[in-house]
Amino acid sequence: MEDINNHTYTVKIDQIYSPEGKSYHRVKYIPKIEKIKSYLALKPTNKLLDIGVGYGSFLNLIEETLDIETYGLDPYSESIEITRRYTKADIRNGRIEDSVWPFDFKFEIITCFDVIEHLENPSVFFKHVKQYISPDGIIIATTPLRLLPYKLRSIPLLGLKDTNPTHINVHPPSYWNHLAHEHGYEIIESWRGEHLTHVKLLPGIIGRVCSIFGLDHRKVPIINTFEQAYKMILKPISND
16 A cells, blocks of 8 residues: 555555564564663553554554553554554644644653654754653654665665655764754663665675674674664753
């Protein structure tokens, strides 16, 4: 299924929610859920907001994993409709760029996976999200990063060229770190990882070999160079 208004999602819904699709998303999202659990003493009254819900795969999985209230923010009607079909989340229409979001309360957890690279001005994410995160809450954001020239991705076995025309702000980690600090956030953890649109065959194989020998591939420079997603856990710095 293709959303003509949303160039990011072109996969079929039955593939996302098939057993294979669910298994794939468990591999993708469970590490992030474990991060959430490690930083917060979760309670059923905790509220989680997912910005840019896609077709609800993350919210669907987290509802199966954690006992918390789930919410979503997305500008696309099809994404909202499908996510409501497959989750219990309260999904509301809105954009990151909006100065006021359709919520009158704060969240203990805000997630934003592979969204900020689509914004004309990524600063608005860091500015606006601060109004809706609780003082002790955390924000998890991921984005593709630019460490190698994009043209290298088209070399066989190294990667796939990023052809998404909406990826208008792809930058190295230093860019995102600067924005986070500039807008009053502490980066409590950051790391690199694979990205869906930049699959690497050869680095992936090398990474698996490293795991056999008990090595963390994220700490092996020659492999780490090919990790094309940057992931941050942010915490607002108190003004008190």
